[in-house]
Amino acid sequence: xxxxxxxxxxxxxxxxxxxxxxxxxxxxxxxxxxxxxxxxxxxxxxxxxxxxxxxxxxxxxxxxxxxxxxxxxxxxxxxxxxxxxxxxxxxxxxxxxxxxxxxxxxxxxxxxxxxxxxxxxxxxxxxxxxxxxxxxxxxxxxxxxxxxxxxxxxxxxxxxxxxxxxxxxxxxxxxxxxxxxxxxxxxxxxxxxxxxxxxxxxxxxxxxxxxxxxxxxxxxxxxxxxxxxxxxxxxxxxxxxxxxxxxxxxxxxxxxxxxxxxxxxxxxxxxxxxxxxxxxxxxxxxxxxxxxxxxxxxxxxxxxxxxxxxxxxxxxxxxxxxxxxxxxxxxxxxxxxxxxxxxxxxxxxxxxxxxxxxxxxxxxxxxxxxxxxxxxxxx
Amino acid sequence: xxxxxxxxxxxxxxxxxxxxxxxxxxxxxxxxxxxxxxxxxxxxxxxxxxxxxxxxxxxxxxxxxxxxxxxxxxxxxxxxxxxxxxxxxxxxxxxxxxxxxxxxxxxxxxxxxxxxxxxxxxxxxxxxxxxxxxxxxxxxxxxxxxxxxxxxxxxxxxxxxxxxxxxxxxxxxxxxxxxxxxxxxxxxxxxxxxxxxxxxxxxxxxxxxxxxxxxxxxxxxxxxxxxxxxxxxxxxxxxxxxxxxxxxxxxxxxxxxxxxxxxxxxxxxxxxxxxxxxxxxxxxxxxxxxxxxxxxxxxxxxxxxxxxxxxxxxxxxxxxxxxxxxxxxxxxxxxxxxxxxxxxxxxxxxxxxxxxxxxxxxxxxxxxxxxxxxxxxxxx
Numbered sequence: 001x002x003x004x005x006x007x008x009x010x011x012x013x014x015x016x017x018x019x020x021x022x023x024x025x026x027x028x029x030x031x032x033x034x035x036x037x038x039x040x041x042x043x044x045x046x047x048x049x050x051x052x053x054x055x056x057x058x059x060x061x062x063x064x065x066x067x068x069x070x071x072x073x074x075x076x077x078x079x080x081x082x083x084x085x086x087x088x089x090x091x092x093x094x095x096x097x098x099x100x101x102x103x104x105x106x107x108x109x110x111x112x113x114x115x116x117x118x119x120x121x122x123x124x125x126x127x128x129x130x131x132x133x134x135x136x137x138x139x140x141x142x143x144x145x146x147x148x149x150x151x152x153x154x155x156x157x158x159x160x161x162x163x164x165x166x167x168x169x170x171x172x173x174x175x176x177x178x179x180x181x182x183x184x185x186x187x188x189x190x191x192x193x194x195x196x197x198x199x200x201x202x203x204x205x206x207x208x209x210x211x212x213x214x215x216x217x218x219x220x221x222x223x224x225x226x227x228x229x230x231x232x233x234x235x236x237x238x239x240x241x242x243x244x245x246x247x248x249x250x251x252x253x254x255x256x257x258x259x260x261x262x263x264x265x266x267x268x269x270x271x272x273x274x275x276x277x278x279x280x281x282x283x284x285x286x287x288x289x290x291x292x293x294x295x296x297x298x299x300x301x302x303x304x305x306x307x308x309x310x311x312x313x314x315x316x317x318x319x320x321x322x323x324x325x326x327x328x329x330x331x332x333x334x335x336x337x338x339x340x341x342x343x344x345x346x347x348x349x350x351x352x353x354x355x356x357x358x359x360x361x362x363x364x365x366x367x368x369x370x371x372x373x374x375x376x377x378x379x
Numbered sequence: 380x381x382x383x384x385x386x387x388x389x390x391x392x393x394x395x396x397x398x399x400x401x402x403x404x405x406x407x408x409x410x411x412x413x414x415x416x417x418x419x420x421x422x423x424x425x426x427x428x429x430x431x432x433x434x435x436x437x438x439x440x441x442x443x444x445x446x447x448x449x450x451x452x453x454x455x456x457x458x459x460x461x462x463x464x465x466x467x468x469x470x471x472x473x474x475x476x477x478x479x480x481x482x483x484x485x486x487x488x489x490x491x492x493x494x495x496x497x498x499x500x501x502x503x504x505x506x507x508x509x510x511x512x513x514x515x516x517x518x519x520x521x522x523x524x525x526x527x528x529x530x531x532x533x534x535x536x537x538x539x540x541x542x543x544x545x546x547x548x549x550x551x552x553x554x555x556x557x558x559x560x561x562x563x564x565x566x567x568x569x570x571x572x573x574x575x576x577x578x579x580x581x582x583x584x585x586x587x588x589x590x591x592x593x594x595x596x597x598x599x600x601x602x603x604x605x606x607x608x609x610x611x612x613x614x615x616x617x618x619x620x621x622x623x624x625x626x627x628x629x630x631x632x633x634x635x636x637x638x639x640x641x642x643x644x645x646x647x648x649x650x651x652x653x654x655x656x657x658x659x660x661x662x663x664x665x666x667x668x669x670x671x672x673x674x675x676x677x678x679x680x681x682x683x684x685x686x687x688x689x690x691x692x693x694x695x696x697x698x699x700x701x702x703x704x705x706x707x708x709x710x711x712x713x714x715x716x717x718x719x720x721x722x723x724x725x726x727x728x729x730x731x732x733x734x735x736x737x738x739x740x741x742x743x744x745x746x747x748x749x750x751x752x753x754x755x756x757x758x759x
Contacts, residue, residue, distance in 0.1 A: 037546070124699075167418070168574070172618040176694050176703060180683045183714070201685040201692075224688040237688060239551050292689040310559045312580035315603045315616055316664055316705075319580065321555050333689070336600070342562040 002063030002155035003028045004188055009048050009058035017212040018044035031182055031189045033203030041212040042192040046158050051075050062155050077156040078149035086133045093129040096147045105152050119150045122184055138166055139174055157189040175201055196236045208232050230363040239291050239319055239331045246287045261304050262326025267352045269369045276367055286358040293354030294332035296346055303349035311340045380567050381444030381534035383407040388439035390425050399425045401591040410565040414578035417588035423571045427537050431460045443534050459533030461525045461541055467512040473523050474508040477530050498530045518549040538570040554580055575615045587611050609735035612660050612728055618703050622660040637697035638677050646724040650738040658730040665726035666704035668693055669719050676719035681712050
């Protein structure tokens, strides 16, 4: 068990930036997800921590030890890869006990056996210990790989997309199971993923990374409801958040008048946000709202006007794509039991409290019009 | 455009193995969009390849516009096929790629130019016409690929996993475009996909396949709400339907290892008949969770909470079963918290333990589409 500190980590592959100036402070036992699209620098970060890749600059500290000069094998970190690299002809038990027979981690046979049984029980694979890997399901292999990493009792767990090759259905249940096990791991974990659901579900905090740089570090709700930039906002959510330009026409204390989607709209916002928008030098901003926050007006009159471009039912929900009067395309997530005809006129509204305001020029977060967490009741 | 009919269509590769496609019957209407959906190896791609003429037919019939085409050369069947991998000719410009097959069919130059222009406008690739495939993004390539299949004005358009190689964002965008395109053009279209959301979003009807056999052929909502068997129930829906075994004991339906025991309502009795054992299925959003006890609710302890932004999922563990539910995001729960679960009998799916078939009250089920009436407001 240990904390992890990354300071100014930079790695270039020739001229290509792997990561640049990555600093992270991860307390003992935190589960941190590192999330970003392909090529963002996630795996490079992980490899730098493991010592597989040497940085051009910066430092890695695990617990109280600076490990920059240590070989990967001496850092006491355990990696769980996407491909499990289990020995297929060996049994679950033999795979799990394997690290405890290596010179570095050798344990007395009895202690080794006790540990394997302990972690197999925790991972609910104790009934499979005598089965060969070939005979296991994907989920069971996943657990075995986790178990093999756990028996060493490493300071740090590094996981590189461990669920990404599973089919969608299994991925959802494995994610939930992994989350359930998470607290029992009791080990500081860095978990790399390109799947925003995994990042949000599993992480105590999420480090959003792209182009080799950390875009935001925060609790899942924070990155989802208060994204640092338009780019971060777009990386979370399916379908993607709607981002439209809006012109602030008149600002009062509690109501702003916005021109967006080709129409004029009065939106009431908290006083401090009204003041903040007042103080902006530009009268144009970017406004973000998620498809789930678009409501189709039942009366067919109020709100914004548009025409149905496409309607895609997904079961409990459907995606409705609307061409607004202003020409921008807006996506709405609607009840699965409602149906819409293409080219039909619809009216829609956006809940004011769901609006996220971004700077027009640098696309940085300005404000969100509600304190989301406070609206939630407990139990 | 035309209807496509498959009658007892069968493909056997080797006698040692079960048929890749086993007596498949599908009647696809003119202008209809049908998805062949199933896991890898279910026979969906083999079916498509037989229709395209790339694979011989062991048994059965393929009819395009009523005409038997089993032995008709692929290029004369009137089908247009767009593959998962693009197979565009790299040295040729997009315009030439589109024109290629028309030229081969002896269409005159003026007509080719007109059709290429038309299809390019439809698929919004006009600005790409003078580029070579190498410089196109994968989304652009996919549109060119579809344009090439459509430019011949096929009677039936066949799409083989057209979106599976794209990143999530592009996949959603292109899915919308394909749906829109079909609404405008009404091509008879068959898409092969393993992605249930793609099938639901695009298709008028979905043919769910498994192990070479047709499992169900119906509208997306019907397949989703009234799955014909346990396989279909488990294959569609994210998060997946909770499915577990239950036994009948002294007037109750009991789920072993849990505190669940349901009194045998008329709903349950009508479906159970004389059975003493059954598989129960309930979708995650059919389960309600509350911190307070109510009549007929079941106690449980929260094992997992997933806050996913627009959605919150809560898992309650009973032995080997992790029961997942999808709840309003405005409710917040903690792992370890004691809660009470409840659901309506009507949201239960019952499946036969021996063959997985849906146990339905056929007289009432199909007509009364409960889904229309229930309150799903929290799922916005």
